[in-house]
Amino acid sequence: MDSPLIAAVRRFNRTVTQRVGALDDEYMARGRPLAQARLLWEIGPGGAEVAALRVRLGLDSGYLSRLLRTLESDGLVTVGPAEQAGDQRVRTAVLTAAGRAEWAELDKRSDELAWSILAPLTEARRERLVAAMAEVERLLVASMVVIEPCPPGDPRARACVRAYARDVGRRFDDGFDPALSNPVRDEELVPPAGVFLLATLNAEPVGCGAVKLHPGAPAEIKRVWVSDTVRGLGIGRRMLGELERYAAERGWTTVRLDTNRNLTEAIAMYRAAGYREVEPYNTEPYAHHWFAKDLAPVGP
């Protein structure tokens, strides 16, 4: 641990989260219980599914239901069946006219709070504050991304793999058809055969990566993808590192991967991470470059 850095973070936590946080709550609440105000805010003018609200606010299912009933009886919200008429169990909360008015008020107050922070400063200091805030926010987001193993069949994992296919499809010279690519079966990405890692930000999937631990052969990295909402924050690099660590801890001493010539940033990242280009080791039709890296042995 690096103590001057830690001391600086602690000072920041104290000043900012305590003072600004308290102000924020006060502005938000407007006499109403804070949980209700937050819920109203989170529903928003476009409405939201109950399940999504539960995740976003991190609330108990029963508690959320009760909060919704309260807002309903205050005439601010109506909860009805999902809009798209798919799953009939899913319910959607929508703001009434009164609810939208209340939401607009919260929006206005949120603006006012922000302005009350900027107003006392000179033009130049405002610019500096905002620039520094943006930097802090970006880097905090980077540090809030969690990378964890996840079953490849999990809906969030599936969503990432679909997003991966869509993204690379746009980049490859003639699109990407998973059926033509060398197949990756789910069982290969479940321990002990391999692992699928999911990167999440506030429980939302924002990236993935997988490694196959081929017995008696180098481990193989597949499906490294990072959502463009968090690109440029070093998540790809971290994902790569986690996958390498997973393989190294289980005794593999080499990892390799293949990639397409159009994914130039990915190629640059592999090189920067210590990968060297090697001869083709498979017949993946979409691949133009093959890379390998030797891993330092690690205790499990």
Add this chain to the structure above:
Amino acid sequence: MDSPLIAAVRRFNRTVTQRVGALDDEYMARGRPLAQARLLWEIGPGGAEVAALRVRLGLDSGYLSRLLRTLESDGLVTVGPAEQAGDQRVRTAVLTAAGRAEWAELDKRSDELAWSILAPLTEARRERLVAAMAEVERLLVASMVVIEPCPPGDPRARACVRAYARDVGRRFDDGFDPALSNPVRDEELVPPAGVFLLATLNAEPVGCGAVKLHPGAPAEIKRVWVSDTVRGLGIGRRMLGELERYAAERGWTTVRLDTNRNLTEAIAMYRAAGYREVEPYNTEPYAHHWFAKDLAPVGP
């Protein structure tokens, strides 16, 4: 209002206060009710007076008493008469050995929380995050400073004026004896004759300034001082602006002030704020420069 700036501040508020703030609370609490943990933390290894705790934590007197009783019955705190044996009503809370151990634990966890934010980042990003945090913190402090009228007899005002005399005494060639300087009587700094403005940060005085509204003559600015804990944040400039505004709103079209040749930053600030040097308009023994500024007429 400047909407891209406001939007950036709002994003920051959301990400930082909500997410980091929540983490902070969780780390702090350790199973104990948050209010108790915060109180224990605030008492600190050196102990604290009950009244000070009430102010710092913003708690109801009865609620605080009850929290102290709980910590006492848990053997973490003892509340006794004030250390300095002055006012016998004042009581001081002191940590017991167990309480100090608990405090050290909180301190450790606070370090861990800070580290948990830094750990996922690369070295370079850590440095950038800490630098940006320091910048945000500084500028937020600047924006949290409140400038308000205050009776010149208020203890906080007196403390500022004493600090002012001490500071300039160190800078002047042969010290500063208020008795030799042109006197400023309290009544001259009370509306409608004039005003004394106090700058506070979290209710602590950190600066002052005054203006005398001489009937039929230019208004006169006196006693502009800023604590060195908040120097370099534009507080002096703001104070000057507020004093000018006060005079302008009441119909004065010129303000002037005198200053000592050794106060070079102050002189630079006056020039930057649009003051021009004029002939001496008084016989202040400590003054070497006299400045004046014309004010644009303002409605009250």
Add this chain to the structure above:
DNA sequence: CCATATACCTGACTTTAGTCAGGCTTACCG
């Protein structure tokens, strides 16, 4: 020395937040 204010305390209370068990309806899987 008396009236009044201050600092802290106690008891009684309300509101808010959050948890847990179980129940109903709809979806899904073999």
Add this chain to the structure above:
DNA sequence: CGGTAAGCCTGACTAAAGTCAGGTATATGG
């Protein structure tokens, strides 16, 4: 088509947070 799971709901509960109205002892100002 029957069993199980998912999504949401209700009821019953607890703990924490916070408020308010007095009460006691000490200070303070005339």
